[in-house]
Amino acid sequence: MTTYQEFIQQNEGRDGVRFSWNLWPSSRLEATRLVVPVSCLFTPLKERPDLPPVQYEPVLCSRANCKAVLNPLCQVDFRAKIWACNFCFQRNPFPPSYAGISEVNQPAELMPQFSTIEYIVQRGPTAPLIFLYVVDTCLEEEDLQALKESLQMSLSLLPPNALVGLITFGRMVQVHELSCEGIAKSYVFRGTKDLSSKQIQEMLGLTKPAASGQQGRPLAPQDAAASCRFLQPVQKVDMNLTDLLGELQSDPWPVPQGKRPLRSTGVALSVAVGLLEGTFPNTGARVMLFIGGPPTQGPGMVVGDELKTPIRSWHDIQKDNARHLKKATKYYEAMANRSAVNGHSIDIYACALDQTGLLEMKCLSNLTGGHIVMGDSFNTSLFKQTFQRVFSKDNNGDFRMAFGGVLEVKTTRELKVCGAIGPCVSLNSKGSCVSENEMGIGGTSQWKVCSINPSTTLGFYFEVVNQHNAPVPQGGRGAIQFVTQYQHSNTQRRIRVTTIARNWADAQSQIQHIESSFDQEAAAVLMARLGVFRAESEEGPDVLRWLDRQLIRLCQKFGQFNKDDPTSFRLSESLSLYPQFMFHLRRSPFLQVFNNSPDESSYYRHHFVRQDLTQSLIMIQPILYSYSFYGPPEPVLLDSSSILPDRILLMDTFFQLVIYHGETIAQWRKAGYQDMAEHEVFKLLLQAPLDDAQEILQTRFPMPRYIDTEHGGSQARFLLSKVNPSQTHNNLYAWGQETGAPILTDDVSLQVFMDHLKKLAVSSSA
């Protein structure tokens, strides 16, 4: 018997699924008592190089409201050529093409190892990918130049048949026509005027073909001529566009002293969305927005153009002092929804030292599956490489991105789906498996994920609806099927089906089993997502309290202790790390806004709710490696006690990569020992973390901020703010330890936290 650990990893590797519980309590009541809901992290497009897609279409259950896909869990009568749906128990005949089916000649989807299988849909037209650059020209010359180069470079990364378009904006919004020869032509919109999609299309001269276009179907070929003026195949306009980008001038309108440049981001996006809406609805497209500052005019403005009014801070927001916040948010939300409906995703690349309004605009990416990248300048490797990585390719030479995903969840009747948390929008598909109890984006069994990449991970939350008095038959299994339809980056339509099943367990009799099936990592991430999701709409302290209570309840449920005796408290191995995750989560920027601007918070949260489990965990609890002369690099506790003078530390918080040289190391380095032949070893030691960091940098998206610092350096704060403040200026002497570095903070340390937790968990009054 394999351990749960292995089981979990196997499942994750095959299906991209991590459940909080791998045994499901068989009744609603028991499930509720488990505190952590039955839920999972699902990575729909997990890379499966070993899984070749099949070239036919899935067989669906014929029941109208079921439509589940034939899967290995279905019972099949090979003689009658009939299969029974394991979700609705409908008996379906196989289609004629399955005539030759037999026990020895089974289609792939019936084989157990194909619990995840991918179909290629041959029907329907294929549409090329579309990349629409929306570029802010209110940039410093240097920034603009760097951005232009990046954009030009990106052209070479696009598939030749991909359509590209360019919109630039500043005070005005320009939609560049790419087809014309000679004179560069562009359509200009005023940056202050909110235009309806129809108006935009009229003004761009796109209305005539639209009349004949059918709703909901790609119009690509027939009206290509019209849309082509703005969206052209890369291979055709490569040169043209390169020149155009090369000649891009920064916004020609003078910026008076004491003013911000007028930036019409809102209208520019509106035009971009309108343009795609009119030309390529329901076709995979990315709107890539590059901004160097906040929107300062027109709809969606985040801050006025007076420099003397600073952009909103958390303080302003709490005081309800952010004038434009609500209006702008509403504006961008509406736009994000429109865009999502049409299957277009919006990326935001914001590079500025100050905030750029991500707080208001985050929904653009969050709802459409787009990326958000935040940097200080377009002239940094952070941006350049991140941007390059957007176009990274897999082993087959295909982009690691997919478009227009529709993810449907089907459950067996004991389960209902409460909601999803991730870069998706609800498609409002009510069905029998939809719970009334919403968690995350609920009330539906279908979600649209406009852009998916292999690491895109959604959290799904379920509810056991089986009543306590109607036990599940022994050996019964609950099943969940994820059906993901999407447009592959090679323009194929594909359907990936993942069907998973877990055993039911009676929580009363099998609580031990259930406890051991707990996946504390997944649970921590799933709970964290719930917390972050709540934090978007609730006050920070409330969320923390809620999280604390959940933790306490969990500890009460599974801890072993004597009442009112904190010292007797023990947690089993499967839960042992969970409180620690929660401790770090509480301190994380996802829930703490202190020291973060609203934009940063939005940025962190954005990434948190879409990364896979490993990355999410890193975000919650950064990894700390220690390099020393005394042995190979080793992971060490994220604790102030790990900060030693003769160590080099490498911390990965996902967003930052910090290399920290201890005091002694730093002195040596300053003294230049590494350049001396006799201190070759020291040189190697210095090099080691750099190499490791490089490795991480190579694979991470977005590129983390890379920080090389040393003891006492200002940048060391990144490290100091993350480690557990086991030593602070308050207890430095009390502890009397000789190692580690005190952290100047009033935050509680893990130790204190655990003590409190134990106390509360064992308290009879709780």
Added chain:
Amino acid sequence: MNVNQHTPMASPYGQPQPGYTQPGYAPLDGGYPAPYAPYNGPASPYQPGAPPQGYSPFTSFPSKAVAANPVSDLSSPLDLGISGPARGPPTTGPPPISAPQQYNQYSHSQGDMQNGPPPMTQAQPRPPVSQPYNPGAMNMSGPHPTYPQHYGPPPTMQQVSNQMSGMQITSGPPTPAGPGYAPPHSSQPPVSTAYSAAPPPSYTQAPPPVSSAPTQPPPSGPAASQQYYGSPPPPSQQPFNSSLPPTSQQQFTSSSVPPPPSQQTLPPSSYSGPAPPAGQPPAPPVSQPQQSFPPSQPPFSSAPPPTSQPAFAPGPPPTAPGSFPPRAPPPSSQPGSYPPPTSAPSCQYPGPLPPQQQPPPSQPFPYHSGPPPPRAQMPPTSMAQSNHLPPGPQGPPGPPGPLQQPPSQPGMQTGYPPQQNGAFGQVRGPQPGYAGPYPGQPNYGAPAPAPAPAPPAQKRLDPDAIPSPIQVIEDDKAKSTEPFTTGVRGQAPPLVTTNFQVKDQGNASPRFVRCTAYNMPCTADMAKQSQVPLAAVVKPLATLPPDETPPYLVDHGEGGPIRCNRCKAYMCPYMQFIEGGRRFQCGFCSCVTEVPPHYFQHLDHTGKRVDCYDRPELSLGSYEFLATVDYCKNNKLPQPPAFIFLIDVSYNAVKSGMVSIVCQELKTLMDYLPRENPEMDSIVRVGFVTYNKVLHFYNVKSSLAQPQMLVVSDVSDMFVPLLDGFLVNVNESRLVIESLLDQIPEMFADTRETETVFGPVIQAGLEALKAADCAGKLFVFHTSLPIAEAPGKLKNREDKKLIGTDKEKSLFQPQVGFYNTLAKECVAQGCCVDLFLFPNQYVDVATLGVVPVSTGGSVYKYTYFQAQSDQERFLNDLRRDVQKPVGFDAVMRVRTSTGIRATDFFGSFFMSNTTDVELAGLDCDKAITVEFKHDDKLSEETGALMQCAVLYTSCSGQRRLRIHNMAVNCCSQLADLYRNCETDTIINFFSKYAFRGVLNNPTKAVRDTLVNQCAQILACYRKNCASPSSAGQLILPECMKLLPVYLNCVLKSDVLLPGADVSLDDRAYLRQLISCMDVTETHVFFYPRLLPLMKLESGSLPVAVRDSEERLSKGGVYLLETGLHLFLWVGASVQQELLLNIFGTPSFGQIDSSMTSLPVLDNPFSQRLREIIDSFRAQRSRYMKLMVVKQEDRAELIFRHFLVEDKSVSGGASYVDFLCHMHKEIRQLLS
């Protein structure tokens, strides 16, 4: 030079006038001296006239012929006198000389030189000069101090011509030939009488007289005239005749010799007539006192005239034996006409005396011819002194004049006026009455000689017997031989058809300002009674001929121009410095203002500032101030202006070839943007926009390799998409601009877009200028009715059924209010719009033109534009439009003396209040007509002053004020008013008034109003100024004798009386076009110039013929010009040789009537013809496309439309009919 001059000025003599001229100029510009000097001479003479005081002294001096010299001497005496021209100052002698020069007119310099010495003995010099002419001039000048210049010479001419016309005799009229003229003279006397007769009856009667005339003349002018004119008037006529005859005869004789001279000579002759009696001595004095020495001299010569007379006499007789003699009478008529002018002057000055003395003399004189008038004047002007007086009386008396006129005079104090008016006997009367006045001579001449013509006349009014514009024009030309100096108040300038040079001596040049009346009635009652409109046509930025200096730029430093504290009038010659120069009193409001310390200057003993002639603002009529920041918008010095070209690229525009032509041409035009210093690059920035349903802006920043197009489809809410890169400096962005202009036609070659917008196009330009914070001009090239969905969208509302109804006016009004609002915004920004239209159908010019018209822009229309045939015209218009000097963001304000007020303005501009005329753009071709009304009394002493100040931004971005000052006389006698009117200006006013009237009134009502007012004017004259005569006699004031014919032209214009084939657009177009025309343009527009081309001489143009089909000979070729159209009419039986010369083809049938330019042939005739055509085109602000019209071709219909003396197809009356109608109206008013 300057110094010398100054000193002279200072000199006690200091006759202000002389001083002015010389000093003023001298300081200003060394260059002047030469020209001035001569002028000075004249000026001095004139001056006397102007300022009473001055005059008297002068007169006395001048009277001595020598006086002139002295004057000049005083100023800058000695000088090189003559050379005066060169260095006027030195030659004091010159002054005199100069005088001569003036007179010389024909040969200024020569005369001057010679004169110089002679000055001493004026007589001598003069003779040498051009005896005949001079005399004429003399007379003329003599009569009217003011007039002198213009009239002076002209008078003679006029008189002659009038006489001629009166003569009936000379059919020749068409041919300017001397002989022809002669006859006219004779006719003159008759004229008045003839007219007098009732129209119809008169006609009948008239003929007979005519026939008889010839015979009669010889015997006794008077008698003849009487007969002709109808006995009724006879009495008056007779007198005239009698008086006239003698003079006229003489004249004729002289004239006979050289055609042109002949005319002039005539006058002289007249002088001679008088002179003899007066005695030579007297005569000279007369002349002297009067303006022109030269004239005077000639007169002297003429004085000798006695001798000359004889000489002449002989001459004439020979030429036109019998007939001529009769003409003699005409001269009398002339005198009559002229005299009036003279009398007028006289009135002003010595009012009392002159009248008395003069009356008699003047009367005679008038009739006689120029001579008398001069005398008349002389007397008035202090001249009265013995010398003058004598001459006056003598001259006049001698001739019958006294006899005839006396009566008239009695009636009027200035009996002259009536005469002048030359009451034209109607019909026949014309001959008599007009005779004098009307140039008709030629025409008449014809009839006269051949009795035959006369008979026809009986049946209907003989066209030759009525006042002829051609004659008047020619007379004026002959008269205006010397530069016109503006120093004399109330002096009417030569006609617009006359080439003359102007010397600014304190009043604005007539090229800048022309008035309807140079002698305004003192009271509102008089003004109301006369109904003569009091208006000035101001063309603030008019281009001056190369020999005249543009206004000087004066900088008063940081404080800005010195102004009156109360009325804010700018420093000008009318400001009177007092208290030793510490303060000045405003000539307009009389308020006393402190002189700022930096501007202080001591006064000389005459109360003038010592630096008077160093400062243009104290000595000139027109000059400019440099404005300070206080005069700028937002208190910021203006940015350099910008030109934005907005080109329609819809299907029609591309297909017609317009787009490619414009683009091609703009490439070269970029180098010719307006600039002030020809050696510098223009700082005007340019921008480009194309449009159809949407707008395309272009980024032509110099750093770009290729231009960029920015499409703005949001036409409902226009904005400008870029700033940097849109308006660029041509030199920096030349390559990009050229690339753009190359590509525009290609880009839209395949366009299918037919809809256009218009409102947003202007908004776009406006926004661009706003964004750039500068003023500028938009050039919009547009093809079609803007029906695309956008602000300012229009519907096709052309509905011919409305024409003639009460709703017709709505067709002239803009369809939507949008453009009015837009225009307002444009004006606020200083955004001037020039619109080039290329319509293939109705485009609603009435609406589209609102913005151009309100912003001081122009509308050009090329209906059915075709690249091949219309390209040249369009391109020339475009070139001129782009290159012409223009000011931006202008505000014009007219200040006047207390007593009158500028109440109404006509032209292309916008007014947001009642006083400020706001012009977003003001170019050199735009004129503004200002109407004045009394709000109090004016005084004869101070006259009426007006100051027109235009604040504008020059094309070099400098903020300036251009000031034009004008002073006119005031009169308490209606006769003076009538004697100092300018019909061309009145017509300009009437047309603008009427064309604006159609916006609010039915055209019929507008026409009736015009006729009515005109009738009242003439009736008032008849009632108050003319000598008593039969009610049936039509008597017209000399100055207004062409009023009926011109007015008829206005009434028949397409705007007021459209033919069936005239589109609404055309009417609206013309209506707008007229609104900003100056007098020259309206004149030729309403009365086209028709030149016979059978014989061409280099150096001079053939004398025009009247615009009537009867004047066209089948065997001839004619050139007709209206300022907008140019026709070459080819008679059906024209000589082969002529065809070969012109077209290079021997056959009439082979002439290609679609040609728009004549073949370049290597023969003198062809060369000359093309030269003429080119010179015509150069004179007009719009290029005229040449249309070749073959007789009896279909195109002839169009051509005939411009023969304005004929009945028009649309129902317009012929000249003759209209005159009868007018007479009827007048009689009704009188009864």
